[in-house]
Structure formats: C-alpha cells, structure tokens
Amino acid sequence: MRLDVLNHGYRPGTKxxxxxxxLFSGHPVPDAAKVVFYRPDFYGNRAKEFxxxxxxxxxxxxxxxxxxxxxxxxxxxxxxxxxxxxxxxxGQAYQDQARVAAVLADLESAPIAEPLRVTLRMLGKLTREGxxxxxxxxEVLAAGVSPQQVRDALAVCAAFNxxxxxxxxxxFELLSLExxxxxxxxxxxxxYR
Amino acid sequence: MLDGDKKRAAHRALVDRxxxxxxxxxxxxxxxxxxNNGLSPPxxxxxxxxxxxxxxxxxxxxxxxxxxxxxxxxxFELVIxxxxxxxxRLYEAGLxxxxxxxAAGEAG
Numbered sequence: 098m099r100l101d102v103l104n105h106g107y108r109p110g111t112k113x114x115x116x117x118x119x120l121f122s123g124h125p126v127p128d129a130a131k132v133v134f135y136r137p138d139f140y141g142n143r144a145k146e147f148x149x150x151x152x153x154x155x156x157x158x159x160x161x162x163x164x165x166x167x168x169x170x171x172x173x174x175x176x177x178x179x180x181x182x183x184x185x186x187x188g189q190a191y192q193d194q195a196r197v198a199a200v201l202a203d204l205e206s207a208p209i210a211e212p213l214r215v216t217l218r219m220l221g222k223l224t225r226e227g228x229x230x231x232x233x234x235x236e237v238l239a240a241g242v243s244p245q246q247v248r249d250a251l252a253v254c255a256a257f258n259x260x261x262x263x264x265x266x267x268x269f270e271l272l273s274l275e276x277x278x279x280x281x282x283x284x285x286x287x288x289y290r
Numbered sequence: 291m292l293d294g295d296k297k298r299a300a301h302r303a304l305v306d307r308x309x310x311x312x313x314x315x316x317x318x319x320x321x322x323x324x325x326n327n328g329l330s331p332p333x334x335x336x337x338x339x340x341x342x343x344x345x346x347x348x349x350x351x352x353x354x355x356x357x358x359x360x361x362x363x364x365x366f367e368l369v370i371x372x373x374x375x376x377x378x379r380l381y382e383a384g385l386x387x388x389x390x391x392x393a394a395g396e397a398g
Contacts, residue, residue, distance in 0.1 A: 099349055099352045100352070100362045100365060100366060101362060102362045102363060102366060103366070106362075135366070136363075136366070138311065139307070139308065139311060139313060139366075139367060139370070140304075140307070140308060140370050143300070143303050143304040143307045143308075144304055146300050146303070146304075147297070147300035147301050147303070147304050150296055150297045150300045151297050151300075154296060154297060174344065174345065175345040176344070176345060219384075223380055223383065223384050224380065227379070227380065227383065228383050228387075229383060229384055229387045230387055230390075231387050231390035231391040232391075233387060234387045234388045234390070234391035234392075235391045238391060238392070244388060244392055247384075247388050248295055248297070248298070248385065248388065249297065251380075251381055251384040251385060251388075252295075252297035252298070252301065252381070254377075254380060254381070254384065255301055255377040255378070255380060255381040256377070258373075258376060258377040258380055259373045259374055259376075259377040260373075261344060262340050262341075262344045262369075262372070262373035262376065262377075263369065263370065263373050264344075265340075265344035265345050265347050266336075266339075266340050266344055266347050266352075266369045266373070267369065268347075268349075
C-alpha cells in the first residue's frame with residue numbers, strides 16, 4: 098500500500114494475528130482487512146460495524162443481492178480490488194458466477210429480477226453522477242421495491258463508495274483469483290465484523 | 291422512521307467518529323477533507339481525487355502531500371474523511387430523493 102504505516106505500522110499482537118491468518122489460510126491478509134486493523138479506534142471499528150450491518154444485517158435483499166450491489170458500485174467506480182472481491186463473494190453467495198458476470202458486463206440484458214435491476218441502475222446513477230431525483234426513486238418503487246429495500250441498498254452504496262475510495266487511494270494490492278475466492282468464503286462465513 | 295434504521299445509525303456513528311475523535315490531523319483539517327473544501331495545495335488535489343476520481347490517484351499524489359509536510363497518519367485520516375464525506379453525501383442524496391418520492395406518493 099502507498100502508506101508505509103499501512104504495511105508495517107501494526108501492533109505486535111496484530112502482526113501475530115496476520116501471520117497466523119497467513120499460516121492457516123495459505124493467503125496473506127488482504128489490504129482491505131489490514132486497513133481496518135490500523136488504528137481501529139479512528140476508522141476500523143465503526144466502519145466494520147456499519148459495513149456488517151449493511152451487508153449482513155436484516156434486509157429483504159439477500160446476501161447475494163447485496164454483494165452484487167457492492168460489486169456493481171465498485172464497477173461504476175472502476176475499483177479493481179473491490180470488483181474482484183465482491184464479484185467472487187456474490188458468485189459464491191448465488192452459486193452462480195455467470196449471473197454476476199452478466200450484470201457487470203451489461204446490466205440491462207442480465208438475467209436478474211426487475212426490482213434488483215432498477216435498484217442497481219439507481220445506485221449506478223447515484224455513484225456516477227452524485228445525485229438521483231424523486232423520479233428515479235419512483236421508478237424503483239414502481240418496480241416493486243419497498244422503501245426499506247431502497248434504504249438498505251443505499252447503505253450498501255455508502256459502504257462501498259467509502260471502501261472503493263480507500264482501495265484506490267491507499268493502493269490495495271490485487272489478489273489472485275484463488276485469493277479473492279478464499280476471501281469471499283471468509284466474508285460469507287464471518288461477515289465484515 | 292429513519293432514526294429506527296440501524297444501518298443509518300451505524301453510518302452516523304462512523305461519520306461522528308472520523309470527524310470528532312482525537313486524531314493526528316486537526317478536526318478543522320478533517321472537516322475540510324470531509325467536505326472537500328478549503329484545503330491548500332497539494333493536499334486539495336489529492337482529496338479532490340479521492341472524492342471525484344479515485345481510480346486516477348497515483349503514488350505521486352500521496353508523495354506530494356507528504357513532501358508538503360503531511361505525516362502518513364495525517365494522510366490516513368484525511369483520505370478516510372474524504373471518502374466517508376463523499377459516501378455520506380451520496381447516502382443523504384439518495385435518502386432525500388426517496389423521501390420526496392414517497393411524500394409525493396402519499397400526497398397523490
């Protein structure tokens with residue numbers, strides 16, 4: 098990563114934890130996970146709480162749907178690390194990598210339900226343009242998405258518009274395909290806390 | 291209704307923390323990074339990229355901010371404040387549009 102403190106500035110106990118994770122998983126700790134361990138009282142602790150609530154808290158959206166939203170928002174932002182991580186996680190959650198790939202290739206022709214498609218379209222516009230209007234929201238609601246589902250989707254959007262920016266600014270190192278799949282397995286088992 | 295949304299509450303707690311906890315950068319600098327407004331060069335360029343075009347950030351952007359006197363811990367905080375600030379604006383914009391759409395629906 099571009100800041101030396103994020104590569105080397107951890108407490109001895111945290112360094113030991115990273116070494117153990119590497120030993121038992123066979124993979125280095127991803128930079129996205131390292132960042133939340135650096136001075137966790139400033140950012141990591143509350144970021145983990147928020148992200149976990151958005152991605153794994155109660156919602157009418159499935160975990161796969163929310164991971165797909167994370168991948169889609171990351172695609173709009175062009176953040177390679179998060180695209181890789183959440184493409185893998187959505188694919189495992191759905192047990193359908195092809196569906197995720199289709200959404201990221203062309204949202205409009207992808208084989209997904211209309212409520213999810215219009216929600217992703219709205220999140221894409223918000224992320225790209227920085228704003229959406231009441232008309233955009235009425236389209237989403239008219240497709241059968243509840244107001245609470247919209248709020249839940251906006252929380253996912255907020256979480257990944259934060260993480261994407263940190264990934265690009267700090268320079269998260271890309272993982273191998275195998276590394277992303279291992280990370281996805283962990284995120285589905287343990288979540289973001 | 292929004293006060294009952296745990297996700298929203300958790301996001302507010304995050305915003306409150308990065309802006310107000312004791313840090314290495316001043317609270318004033320962090321607020322400027324959060325709002326992407328009022329920072330001096332070259333820090334303003336880095337923070338503007340974090341907000342508007344993060345994929346274009348380069349090693350040189352961080353090196354320039356460090357050469358201008360920012361410590362790594364200060365940069366860690368200011369980049370996070372900028373990222374959280376932009377995500378907060380997006381979240382607010384989305385919720386405001388939803389509120390307008392549902393209010394119009396109820397009125398109609």
